[in-house]
Amino acid sequence: MxxxxxxxxxxxxxxxxxxxxxxxxxxxxxxxxxxxxxxxxxxxxxxxxxxxxxxxxxxxxxxxxxxxxxxxxxxxxxxxxxxxxxxxxxxxxxxxxxxxxxxxxxxxxxxxxxxxxxxxxxSAELAVLTQELAATSAALTASREQERVLEASRRQLIAWVSHDLRTPLAGLRAMTEALQDGMARDQDRYLGLILQETQRLDQLVGDLFDLSRIQSNSLTLSLTPVALPDLINDAVTAIEPQARNRGVRLVPGGIESIEVRVDVRQISRVLGNLLGNAVRHTHPGGAVTVSAHSAGGTAVLSISDACGGIPVEDLGKVFEPGWRGTPARPAGKDVGGGLGLAIVRGIVEAHHGAVAVDNIEGGCRFTASLPLA
Incomplete structure (x- = not known):
């Protein structure tokens, strides 16, 4: 004890x-x-x-x-x-x-x-810190590279848009001065051309605004279930006059009755841009084919044209802002601002979908996957 x-x-x-x-x-x-x-x-x-x-x-x-x-x-x-x-x-x-x-x-x-x-x-603690720093460095390097690519794309886009704005503005100025000086004999024709160029400028500015919203992730979507064939029919009806004027046929290539959950206004914009692009680049007498089917839990929309195909080295650039497939980049009433396909990709990706393009016999095919309802 x-x-x-x-x-x-x-x-x-x-x-x-x-x-x-x-x-x-x-x-x-x-x-x-x-x-x-x-x-x-x-x-x-x-x-x-x-x-x-x-x-x-x-x-x-x-x-x-x-x-x-x-x-x-x-x-x-x-x-x-x-x-x-x-x-x-x-x-x-x-x-x-x-x-x-x-x-x-x-x-x-x-x-x-x-x-x-x-x-x-x-020590083990310093080893963990080293790994974290290495991972952070890799992320920063990737971010810098992405920023460099975006900056180069932004500078190129500004140069292209400046060119596209300067051309119609110069035309508007010349026509306005002709009207003001009394040099225009056919005033109605001049007024029609001024209205046409003004509408083109308005569309270009609207595309730039939409693209900036997409790139800043500030695009707001109002998702509702809707029949995809109805959206396609509306888009085809809207583009039909332009196709008829160019001698291009619009052909259905098999459209399944499927529903998608999308923002109707934005997807209508996608359809309009894709169809307008196909009609604009299809040679007179050619056909634009529209099809839609479900695969892998998504709706797949396909639009094929008769443009003659896209060079393989350019396929990866198609959806970049400002790309129009020609280094000369001619301006004209039938040439867009090179923003339509970039807007298509942004809208589809905002719906958690994907876009792609590939060459087919006599032309190319654009596909967009969208979520099913």
Missing amino acids: KAMQDLLFVALVSLWCSVAVGVLGAAVLWMMRRGSLVVMMMVLSVVTVIEIAFTFVALGFLGVFTEQAMVAVLLACIPTTAVSLALCLLLGARILNGSRSLARATRTMGEDGRFAAPAHSG
Whole structure:
């Protein structure tokens, strides 16, 4: 029983001494919280040894140990402290080297945007940080590349649009001056041409506005279930006069009775742009074929034309803003602003669908997948 009491007494004294020294050590570490990690590790090892020594000193004064035993313990603490400090220095040096290597790699990322992970990270925590920095660097590199591509596309689009705006504006100015000077003999014809160019400018500005909304992800959709054949019929009816004037036939190629969940106004815009593009590029006497079917849980809309095909190297550029398939980019009443297909892709992708184009015999085929109702 007495032995148990002695052990309990020793435990309580050890606990009190450890808490007292631990509180003081915590205060020292708190004051050094912005200092070197290596120094803090050394302080922690010294605090641990002091706790042991203080406990034995307290027990010696309380008569639990003889003076000779207490001195022996204190002497044993000296090499223990030295070994602990040496181990802390070795471990700290390893962590410090890893930290410095990581800092150098991070500075390199700030200079050229690329992160070269150091060969030795120093610790598991630094290794995790290295992986996160590498992932962040890869994401930033991809973002910069995307931004570079978008900036190049934006500059090219501005150049093209400036050209498209300048041509009708020059015509409007010339016709207006002719009317003002009394040089126009057929005033009704001039007024009709002015109205035509004004409508073209209005359409171009509207396309630019819609494209900017699409690219900024601010396009608002009002999704409702609707029969896809009804949308196709309406679009075909609207484009029929233009097709008749150009000598182009509109041919149904198999339209299944399927329902889609879409924004009716926006998908009507998609159909109008695709059909208008097909009619505009189909040679007189050719045909534009429209078909629709369900596949893989989506509705697939296909519009085929007789344009003669698109060069293979240009197939990936078809849906880019400003692309019109010819480097000369002639302006005229039948040539669009090169934004229609970009708007088509933006609207379809906003519906979580996809667009594609491929060459077929005598022309090309545009396809758009839309969600079923």
